[in-house]
Amino acid sequence: MLREALTNRLYGNIQGLKPNQIKRIQHVYRRRIPPHQIATPELARYLGELSQETGRQIGVLVNRKGQIEYVVVGDARSIFLPEFGRLRAGESRFRGLRFIHTHLKNEPLTRDDLTDLSLLRLDLVVAIGLDDEGMPVVSHAAHLLPRPAEENGNGHPLRDADRAGAYRFLDPVHPSQLDLDFLDLIRNLEEEFARVHGARTASGRREKAILAKVRTNGSADEAEAQLEELRELTLSAGVDIVDAFTQARPRFDPKTLIGKGKLGELTIRATQLGAELLIVDQNLTPAQNREMAAATGLKVIDRTQLILDIFGQRARSRDGKIQVELARLKYMLPRLAQRDDALSRLTGGIGARGPGETRLEVDRRRTRDRIARLEREIKSLSRGRAQRRSRRSRRGLPVISIVGYTNAGKSTLLNALTGSETPVADRLFATLDPASKRLRFPREQEAIITDTVGFIRDLPKDLIAAFKATLEELAEADLLLHVADVSSPRFEAQREAVERILRDLSLDAIPRLLVLNKIDRADPLEVAGEVARHDAVPVSAIDLTTVAPLVERVQNILWREAPSTHAAEAIRAWSSPDRQD
Ligand SMILES: Nc1nc2c(ncn2[C@@H]2O[C@H](COP(=O)(O)OP(=O)(O)OP(=O)(O)O)[C@@H](O)[C@H]2O)c(=O)[nH]1
Ligand SMILES: [Mg+2]
Known part of the structure; x- marks a missing residue:
């Protein structure tokens, strides 16, 4: 018929x-x-x-x-x-x-x-x-x-x-x-x-991801190390990994980053393994993200979004939440602006229509309004912090800030030094909100010591902008303790990434001391080499008996072996010449 x-x-x-x-x-x-x-x-x-x-x-x-x-x-x-x-x-x-x-x-x-x-x-x-x-x-x-x-x-x-x-x-x-x-x-x-x-899904409701990295230059080892970091980030975000691979190409595919054949293979793997996410170790343009999602049917997440998601999950304090939300909205906005044609393209020919133009216009305007509001809040946040800092500096206590790659053991070290119990965890970005503690030195001297959010290679710039208030704190430090995980195979890359970020934040003029942490897990010979190379102090933050030399060294830097707090004042002024107090 x-x-x-x-x-x-x-x-x-x-x-x-x-x-x-x-x-x-x-x-x-x-x-x-x-x-x-x-x-x-x-x-x-x-x-x-x-x-x-x-x-x-x-x-x-x-x-x-x-x-x-x-x-x-x-x-x-x-x-x-x-x-x-x-x-x-x-x-x-x-x-x-x-x-x-x-x-x-x-x-x-x-x-x-x-x-x-x-x-x-x-x-x-x-x-x-x-x-x-x-x-x-x-x-x-x-x-x-x-x-x-x-x-x-x-x-x-x-x-x-x-x-x-x-x-x-x-x-x-x-x-x-x-x-x-x-x-x-x-x-x-x-x-x-x-x-x-x-x-596979019955075992829990966690999302499953396939990880992908495209290597255009650099060594295979480096790519493998970066993929390993992506793995840790993914796990820290609470997502299961079902497969991971790197692809070497002369250059990125401008549209989809990964070549078409590989994308096809990847889609098959995702189908077989029940993965719904594709996480890539690059930052994607909104257009690339769209193309890749359309080509694979997977939700595509780039490195920035992954980090933003982790921050979003971790933010506890009001400050932290505001900062993360601002970063997310800024990341979203250009993608929102693309959404209408993406949807109409995706649904084109099959009848269903995407949301109308007006709806998206409204979304965009609301997002921009919200960004403006959050930015104002963050400004006032900055002012509040500046006031607190100036009160503190009137009391004349030097400030030590702990910085370093995420998971290096910064919070553990803070706890070891101050006998406090800042939460510590073996995952990336465990700490978002800086915690300040008093640190008492043997000779009756005192300092404020601050733990900060961890750094990571290629820290997303929206995130840096949003965390300005937190990072500004660092500018006021008298001493930066750069904590690095010397037991990590990525030690050198991580150390350099932190140094680069400090330079980008114009913090490299502040005196700093490299602390080589986790020596209990590292090769002693290697540690000795790094100690000599960087004039660094080795510790194991989980072992209180190892931190005495560090305390001694910090004390010497801050007070130059002078026993009086007046001298401390003088040295504090000396050690950060551009402060205006
Ligand atoms: N073996 C060993 N593990 C350590 C040492 N110091 C810290 N850890 C562990 O390393 C993990 C990360 O420690 P954290 O103190 O949370 O690291 P962090 O630098 O504050 O990390 P973020 O806040 O996530 O940036 C935890 O599981 C700690 O127990 C150490 O000296 N030796
Ligand atoms: Mg921490």
């Missing part, structure tokens, strides 16, 4: 076709396939005939009712599917569309066919191989698999994506013998996908 065609719009390469050919290709929309069948021999013949005549591949996207939703024209060797919304790759359902198209030279499924299958999560991809007369001779078909296949079958060469075991090839048969029950097949597959993913 014929039904009214949904549309007669043709997609793809229709230039140069004769009006009569266009009309006959449009007639393909009138065909219908019984739901249990993959394709009918009649449809195969008709597509073959049109392909033969035009010298172009012709394809159809068929829904589960057997209706043809799209008719697409390619060229002699390839065909491009129209842009339609991607599904979220974490889902266990497929697209609900299968792609059936002709191959003029009876080629087997191509790499592009298989990429479309996985990227678009098609139900099935079918190539109808034609002979020289345009008669269908064989159909090649493949579908996705929920887990790596043991065998590949059918003599198809193994490629990377195959090794990931992403799809199964059906036996090539003549189109009239494609008698597999399509609906049965797809239902079983979807159930299996759901089982695999369900079993």
Whole structure:
């Protein structure tokens, strides 16, 4: 029975076709396939005939009712599917569309066919191989698999994506013998996908991520170390990692950072492992983020957003919350401005419409208003802190600020020095709010010692701006204790990153002392080398017996062995020449 065609719009390469050919290709929309069948021999013949005549591949996207939703024209060797919304790759359902198209030279499924299958999560991809007369001779078909296949079958060469075991090839048969029950097949597959993913999500509701890093220059070791840091950041954000990889490329792909083939592979992995997040070790432009999300169906998170998320989870005090929110809004704003066309592009062609322009205008204006308000609050915050500082400096106590890479042991050291119990944790950015404590030295001397938020390589600039109030505190310090984890394989890179940030914040004029922490876990020879190289002090902040030399050294710096507090005053003035008190 014929039904009214949904549309007669043709997609793809229709230039140069004769009006009569266009009309006959449009007639393909009138065909219908019984739901249990993959394709009918009649449809195969008709597509073959049109392909033969035009010298172009012709394809159809068929829904589960057997209706043809799209008719697409390619060229002699390839065909491009129209842009339609991607599904979220974490889902266990497929697209609900299968792609059936002709191959003029009876080629087997191509790499592009298989990429479309996985990227678009098609139900099935079918190539109808034609002979020289345009008669269908064989159909090649493949579908996705929920887990790596043991065998590949059918003599198809193994490629990377195959090794990931992403799809199964059906036996090539003549189109009239494609008698597999399509609906049965797809239902079983979807159930299996759901089982695999369900079993994994049942263990907890944490999100799952695949990590990716693109290496354009620098060594493989360095890239590996950076990926390791991304791992720690991800875990600190409370996200599970199901896979991670680096890709070496001469340069970033300007649109999607990662190459198209790799993205396809990654989407397959995400589907198999039930991941819904893709976390990349680069900072993405809003456009790149959009492209990558569209290409993979995954939520894409860049390094800045990951760090912002961690900060968001950690912020406890009012100050901390305001600062983090400001940073997040600033990060969001340009992305918000892009959202309308992103959505309309993503939903284009499938009917659903994105939110209207007005709604987004409102969102943007509200965001800007809120940013302005938060900035005012932060200004007043800064003033409050400045007042507190000046009260403190009237009391004449020198200020020591602990700085250093996140997780270096800053808070642990503060606790060890002052006998306090600032929370400590083996995760990144455990401390967000600076805590100030009194530190009593043996010779009746006193100082204020402050713990700060940890630093990290490529600290997002919005975050630095937002944490200005906190970081300003550092400018008033008489001594910066730079705590570094000497047991880390990334010690040198971390030490340098901190030095760079101090320079960027114009804090490098303040006297500072490098403290090599976690010596209990480090090689003593290496520690000795670093001590000599940087005139540093070794400690193990978890072992109180190791901190005495540090206390001694600090005391000597602040008071230059002079026993009176008057001298301390003098030295404080000496040690930070540009303070205006
Ligand atoms: N083995 C060993 N572990 C240490 C030492 N110092 C700190 N740690 C551990 O390192 C982890 C991080 O310590 P924190 O004091 O929270 O580090 P932090 O520099 O304040 O980190 P953030 O606040 O997250 O920037 C904790 O698990 C500490 O117990 C040490 O000397 N030796
Ligand atoms: Mg801390």
